[in-house]
Amino acid sequence: MNKKVILVHGYTKHYDDMLVLKKNLDFLGYEAILVDLPLTFKYITDAAIIFEERINEIICSLKEDEKISLVGHSTGGLIIRLLLSNTKYIEKIHRCVLIATPNKGSELADIASRISHIFINIFKTLKSLRHENVEKLDLKQIDGIEIGGIAGNKSDLLLGKLLKNENDGRVEVNSVKYKELKDFIIVPYNHEEIHYKFEVAELVDNFLRNGNFNK
Numbered sequence: 001m002n003k004k005v006i007l008v009h010g011y012t013k014h015y016d017d018m019l020v021l022k023k024n025l026d027f028l029g030y031e032a033i034l035v036d037l038p039l040t041f042k043y044i045t046d047a048a049i050i051f052e053e054r055i056n057e058i059i060c061s062l063k064e065d066e067k068i069s070l071v072g073h074s075t076g077g078l079i080i081r082l083l084l085s086n087t088k089y090i091e092k093i094h095r096c097v098l099i100a101t102p103n104k105g106s107e108l109a110d111i112a113s114r115i116s117h118i119f120i121n122i123f124k125t126l127k128s129l130r131h132e133n134v135e136k137l138d139l140k141q142i143d144g145i146e147i148g149g150i151a152g153n154k155s156d157l158l159l160g161k162l163l164k165n166e167n168d169g170r171v172e173v174n175s176v177k178y179k180e181l182k183d184f185i186i187v188p189y190n191h192e193e194i195h196y197k198f199e200v201a202e203l204v205d206n207f208l209r210n211g212n213f214n215k
Helices: 015-027 044-060 075-088 106-115 118-120 124-128 131-136 160-163 197-210
Strands: 004-008 031-034 070-071 093-097 146-152 183-185
Touching: 004 015, 004 044, 015 031, 015 070, 015 093, 015 197, 044 075, 044 124, 070 075, 070 118, 075 093, 075 124, 106 118, 106 124, 106 131, 106 160, 118 124, 124 131, 146 197, 160 197, 183 197
Parallel strands: 004 031, 004 070, 070 093, 093 146, 146 183
Antiparallel strands: none
């Protein structure tokens, strides 16, 4: 089994936001590796270039028969999908899990753009999350790499009140889910806590081992 897992944080966060998930996955027998990306003032495409450079380093250090898995929270999941769409190392990547990822774009980013173009031009990662800009990423489904999606539906965060559909306080459930996912599950957590929960680490473990979230 492939035990090396790369963890990718979300918008406005840094590697330390994934420390709890790393601890939980380490407990479950993985070697979780953290990355730090500029996901506040840079476009997603800029951060993806840095991520690919880091992945290249990790892959070059692997044994011949070894692979890595990728797990992203929120915007980190889009970084993973962008990597998969462009990387030359597809054969070295096992499975991926996207946690609370706005795969179809962020309604909150759309709202922010209507309120202030200045704001989203400063926070370029947020601008990248607008529905039309996520579509422009042209994210591809790569044959041979299974991807699972985990969404939360505990909408107790302030910004969640601006969203009409079922959501985790930041991202709508119907944006996390897309048809090419191998498996999809909804858990009762909000966007800020979902990746901290041991139950979610167990779901990640299930998918990386079996290709589904069933225990």
